Amino acid sequence: MNHACRATYSVGETLVDCSKCGHLLDIAYDWSRVPVPGSLKQFESRWSSRRNPLDFSGVWRFRELLPFAKDEQIVTIGEGQTILQSSAGVGKYAGFQTGKLLLQYEGLNPSGSFKDNGMTAASTHAHMVGAKVAACASTGNTSASLAIYSSTTRLFETIVFIGSGKISFGKLSQALDYGAKTLQIQGDFDDALRQVRDVCAARGIYLCNSVNPFRLEGQKSIMFRVLEGLNWEVPDWIVVPGGNLGNSSAFGKAFTELKELGLINRIPRLAVINASGSNTLYQLFEQHKIRWNSGKFDEAKINGFFTQMDSDNRRASTLATAIEINRPVNLLKCLRALEVCDGVVREVSDELVLEAKAQIGAGGFGCEPASAASVAGAKLLREQGVISPSDRVVCILTGHQLKDPTATVAYHSVDPALLSAAATEDDAYATMLRKAGVTQTPAANRPIVVENKFESIMQLLDRLSL
Ligand SMILES: *Cc1c(COP(=O)(O)O)cnc(C)c1O
Numbered sequence: 001m002n003h004a005c006r007a008t009y010s011v012g013e014t015l016v017d018c019s020k021c022g023h024l025l026d027i028a029y030d031w032s033r034v035p036v037p038g039s040l041k042q043f044e045s046r047w048s049s050r051r052n053p054l055d056f057s058g059v060w061r062f063r064e065l066l067p068f069a070k071d072e073q074i075v076t077i078g079e080g081q082t083i084l085q086s087s088a089g090v091g092k093y094a095g096f097q098t099g100k101l102l103l104q105y106e107g108l109n110p111s112g113s114f115k116d117n118g119m120t121a122a123s124t125h126a127h128m129v130g131a132k133v134a135a136c137a138s139t140g141n142t143s144a145s146l147a148i149y150s151s152t153t154r155l156f157e158t159i160v161f162i163g164s165g166k167i168s169f170g171k172l173s174q175a176l177d178y179g180a181k182t183l184q185i186q187g188d189f190d191d192a193l194r195q196v197r198d199v200c201a202a203r204g205i206y207l208c209n210s211v212n213p214f215r216l217e218g219q220k221s222i223m224f225r226v227l228e229g230l231n232w233e234v235p236d237w238i239v240v241p242g243g244n245l246g247n248s249s250a251f252g253k254a255f256t257e258l259k260e261l262g263l264i265n266r267i268p269r270l271a272v273i274n275a276s277g278s279n280t281l282y283q284l285f286e287q288h289k290i291r292w293n294s295g296k297f298d299e300a301k302i303n304g305f306f307t308q309m310d311s312d313n314r315r316a317s318t319l320a321t322a323i324e325i326n327r328p329v330n331l332l333k334c335l336r337a338l339e340v341c342d343g344v345v346r347e348v349s350d351e352l353v354l355e356a357k358a359q360i361g362a363g364g365f366g367c368e369p370a371s372a373a374s375v376a377g378a379k380l381l382r383e384q385g386v387i388s389p390s391d392r393v394v395c396i397l398t399g400h401q402l403k404d405p406t407a408t409v410a411y412h413s414v415d416p417a418l419l420s421a422a423a424t425e426d427d428a429y430a431t432m433l434r435k436a437g438v439t440q441t442p443a444a445n446r447p448i449v450v451e452n453k454f455e456s457i458m459q460l461l462d463r464l465s466l
């Protein structure tokens with residue numbers, strides 16, 4: 001993907017970066033050899049052949065748009081049964097006209113996050129090259145996803161590398177339950193990723209992090225389903241949380257290709273939302289004004305930023321653990337997507353993320369904290385006047401609520417008095433929230449303690465007019 005380096009490799013290779021220039025690889029197709037339908041609407045014919053697993057899959061029913069595998073090589077477990085939905089409450093909370101804010105709920109995937117869209121593609125490629133062992137580093141969802149593909153298909157064994165401490169129990173329990181070999185590294189996600197890259201290179205193990213360009217091919221399908229949900233109309237904005245920036249990069253690539261193929265006539269704008277405790281992209285893009293610049297990005301300035309980050313020992317810290325990442329590996333691809341989509345980047349505090357999460361939950365869409373950054377970001381951009389109340393906006397809800405129940409229970413049950421600066425007492429939830437800078441929980445739905453007595457419960461219900 002380096003502008004100057006035109007090196008190409010065949011689909012049978014397992015490189016993740018270019019051996020000539022060291023940058024990540026991009027998947028490129030010779031579209032003249034692919035039977036791409038003349039219009040997106042033609043994909044609808046596959047709705048009637050859902051007994052064919054490839055037509056059932058929310059990823060592979062668009063297989064002509066990610067045509068790197070033969071049909072018989074494709075590995076699918078029914079991922080991508082996700083749809084675009086709206087919630088009047090969430091739309092109103094974020095400041096939009098009725099029906100204008102839409103939620104693409106990717107928590108409905110087999111392992112409970114959008115990662116399955118990418119992992120079906122990476123697993124397919126692993127299968128194509130005959131890999132026997134696959135590995136990834138993970139803040140939790142990538143490992144859960146890889147583990148489910150490994151256990152359901154038995155095509156390869158899986159090793160997952162996780163950092164110490166931060167992984168939520170919902171995600172860790174998945175990797176353990178699906179039988180993945182789970183290595184806990186004394187360090188954070190960035191450390192785990194560095195180790196797994198070296199280990200995979202040394203042992204010939206197939207690497208499934210989003211440095212793997214095939215993952216991104218699968219994740220393009222999230223945008224195909226968004227368009228499908230809008231009767232193939234292009235929305236005004238896509239809002240997505242940014243961690244390692246695989247999703248935002250994949251979305252930019254999807255729209256670039258659809259436009260080139262003449263399947264859409266315009267490209268929506270893209271908003272990537274960082275947690276303020278993990279805001280590398282925000283700093284680089286909005287503060288240091290780093291741009292893709294048609295491939296002529298300022299590499300020295302980017303490297304200088306990371307050198308400074310290391311020497312200041314700045315480490316990401318947010319309750320939105322899925323986006324707690326210091327060095328987003330897909331930074332350059334994301335900058336390219338931001339250029340193509342005339343994008344913006346914003347940061348949102350953990351307090352606003354949890355508030356948005358509670359609003360999303362009240363609207364019936366349980367998501368994990370990182371996912372709620374999208375709605376918190378849409379609300380912020382609305383307030384700033386960047387997005388107008390009549391714009392059609394799609395927020396990606398990246399992961400399921402049950403991934404991280406601790407954050408949810410902490411938000412709803414903490415005693416607000418313990419969050420004030422004057423609080424002298426503390427408990428585990430208050431400590432967790434205060435550390436994340438949460439000082440109030442206006443959207444909390446606190447459990448009510450009541451005596452184990454019929455009369456007391458009746459009196460309580462009277463007071464609540466229930
Ligand atoms: C992985 C993940 C993200 C971050 O996505 P990137 O593609 O790495 O930017 C956000 N939310 C959830 C729930 C995730 O699992």
Ligand SMILES: [Zn+2]
Binds near residue numbers: 002005018019023
């Ligand atoms: Zn190169």
